Amino acid sequence: MKLKDKVAVVTGAASGIGREIAHTYAREGAKVVIADLNQQGADAVAAELGGPSKAIGVAMDVTSEEQVEAGMAKAIAAFGRLDILVSNAGIQIVAPVDEFTFDKWKLMLAIHLDGAFLTTRAALRQMYKQGDGGSIIYMGSVHSKLASVLKAPYVTAKHGLLGLCRTVAKEGAAHKVRANVICPGFVRTPLVEKQIPEQAKELGITEDEVIKKVMLKDTVDGEFTTLADVAEAALFFASFESNALTGQSLIVSHGWSME
Ligand code: NAD
Numbered sequence: 001m002k003l004k005d006k007v008a009v010v011t012g013a014a015s016g017i018g019r020e021i022a023h024t025y026a027r028e029g030a031k032v033v034i035a036d037l038n039q040q041g042a043d044a045v046a047a048e049l050g051g052p053s054k055a056i057g058v059a060m061d062v063t064s065e066e067q068v069e070a071g072m073a074k075a076i077a078a079f080g081r082l083d084i085l086v087s088n089a090g091i092q093i094v095a096p097v098d099e100f101t102f103d104k105w106k107l108m109l110a111i112h113l114d115g116a117f118l119t120t121r122a123a124l125r126q127m128y129k130q131g132d133g134g135s136i137i138y139m140g141s142v143h144s145k146l147a148s149v150l151k152a153p154y155v156t157a158k159h160g161l162l163g164l165c166r167t168v169a170k171e172g173a174a175h176k177v178r179a180n181v182i183c184p185g186f187v188r189t190p191l192v193e194k195q196i197p198e199q200a201k202e203l204g205i206t207e208d209e210v211i212k213k214v215m216l217k218d219t220v221d222g223e224f225t226t227l228a229d230v231a232e233a234a235l236f237f238a239s240f241e242s243n244a245l246t247g248q249s250l251i252v253s254h255g256w257s258m259e
Contacts, residue, residue: 001029002239007079009033009072011062011119012089014041016189017139020227021086021234026054028235033075035060035119036089052078062089062115063107072122081130084238085123087116088139092191094150094198105153112157116164124168124177133176135238138165140181140249142257148214150202158183162249169247178246180237185225185253186215220255 008025012018014036022032026049034049035058036042042057049055056078060071076082090112093104120136127134143151144158161181168179186192192215199210216222233252237245251257 002235003084004029006030006083006238007033007075007081008084008086008238009035009058009075009082009119009123010086010088011035011060011115012037012139013086014038014045014057016191017184017187017227017230018086018088019045020231021088022049022055024228024231024235025084025238026050028239030084030238031055031079033058033078035062035071035075037061062087062119063110065118068115068118068122072119072126076126082123082126082134084135084137085119086137086139086234086238087119088137089115090139090191092151092154092195094195094202096150096202097152100152108153109157109160112154113160113164116161120164120168120179124172124175127172127177128175131175133241134172134178135240136165136168136172136177136179137234137237138179138181140165140183142183142185142251142253144181144183144249145251145257145259150199165249166247173243173246176243178237178240178243180246181249182230182233182237183249183251183253183257184230184233185219185251185256187225187227187230189227216254216256218256219253223254225252225254 013022013034032055034042039059046055046057058071141158
């Protein structure tokens with residue numbers, strides 16, 4: 001077991017990619033805190049993982065300083081330490097720049113960037129205190145590397161995570177805390193299922209065309225990335241225990257981006 005006796009907090013783990021990472025980490029022996037806006041969903045995933053001795057659900061809106069501080073404190077109190085943070089909570093809102101409302105722009109940046117900062121800050125304070133290192137993992141995207149139409153705040157925020165990661169890698173090095181970014185291609189989660197009809201409408205094409213001509217057009221094989229693919233990358237970063245692998249971004253996208 002690659003994560004025996006480790007404690008991980010995964011945000012946005014009531015669904016999709018975060019939930020799969022929580023399952024993978026638990027399988028590898030970690031105690032997992034499922035932190036999500038959706039408390040009921042978080043509790044349900046914690047129950048799937050075997051209940052309070054193995055996993056707990058924590059209600060947390062990652063855009064709220066108060067809720068992140070309280071949730072991280074609860075997580076640390078439950079299992080006594082913190083070794084891994086996966087900053088994964090995220091949403092998608094699509095619209096052209098000239099039609100984007102300022103409120104929606106700010107909400108996107110708050111979830112993806114403020115959330116990453118607030119959870120990182122709380123995690124680093126605990127990891128530095130423990131003195132034996134840790135791993136911070138950000139859920140970026142192929143959109144950390146390139147842009148697509150209709151996704152201005154998402155692309156902006158996902159690019160921004162690279163900057164945060166690299167800074168945390170430099171500051172954390174003396175404390176053996178690593179920071180890395182995973183950049184998945186399209187994975188069929190509720191976040192993506194919702195976008196298919198939205199993009200079809202915005203672009204005036206069919207849903208099948210959105211999948212083939214927009215989402216998977218530049219992959220090497222026309223395939224979606226899977227939950228398991230992303231969770232394996234998250235396991236790799238969590239269990240790689242030296243500063244040799246820090247400040248990096250790993251694209252898991254069937255070759256959509258090779259940068
Ligand atoms: P999802 O919709 O299945 O899950 C997202 C989870 O985040 C949900 O449980 C939701 O309740 C939670 N959440 C939303 N806002 C929150 C908030 N303010 N505070 C706490 N939790 C909140 O989505 P997913 O596809 O699993 O996405 C997870 C991450 O992966 C996101 O950061 C997303 O940008 C990224 N990503 C997804 C894909 C993809 O194709 N699905 C590709 C690249 C990157």
